[in-house]
Amino acid sequence: MAFVSSNVFSAPPPSAPTAEQAQGVLCGPWALAFPFSWARNxxxxxxxxxVPHAPxxxxxxxxxDGAVIPVFDLARWLDPAQGTEAGPGSHVLVGGEGDRVAGLIFRGLPTLVKTVAGVPPSLPPALAEFARGAAIDATGRPWAVIDAPALLEAWAAELSLA
Structure with a gap:
């Protein structure tokens, strides 16, 4: 199994993003932000x-980097008619630590966002329960800050029932 890694970022450099900043990625029509404390690569x-018999x-x-990780399509999980195909223009945001590392596929490039007080933008009910706040990018576009560890735990539970 081979891959080509393009480390646009690994861990945030000490002088760069703070705990108030996150990686914003578009998963289907949803603008989602993942804190740098989770997003690693x-x-x-x-x-x-x-993965045989997987949804x-x-x-x-x-x-x-020598570890086999699952790669999820959050857009397809929310809406089976949506989906992100692997290939040119797609990227995988890798996050987590230890045995809790996973990837999320998305299109385009990530956007640096800053968390703000307020209500996150509207999300489908299945994802809304994992929204932990709001963020905005440099243009003022709203993003929903996602609790990725909790989302991955929910997916693990869903997969164990299958």
Whole structure:
């Protein structure tokens, strides 16, 4: 299994993003922000291995720095008609620590966002329970800050029932 890693960022440099900043990614029509405390790496041109009998939103497994991690399609999980295909223009945001590392596929490039007080933008009910706040980018676009560890735990529970 091979992959080409393009580390747009690894961990935030000491002088760069603070705890108030996050990576914003577009998953389908939803603008989602993942805190730098979770988001660790960005990968392009990733090769995925199929996971037998997995739901469509578990895109596959990838070898990232010697560890095999699951790669999820959050857009397809929320709406089976949506979906992000692996290939040119797609990226995987890798986050977590230890045995709780996973990837989220998305299109385009990540956006630096800053958390703000307020209510996150509207999300589908399945995702709204994981929204932990709001963020904005440099243009003022609203983003929902997502509790990625809680979301991954929910996915793990859902997969264990399958």
């Amino acid at each position: 960005l990968i392009e041109d990733i090769e995925l291995s199929d 469509a939103w578990l895109m596959g497994a990838a070898n990232v």
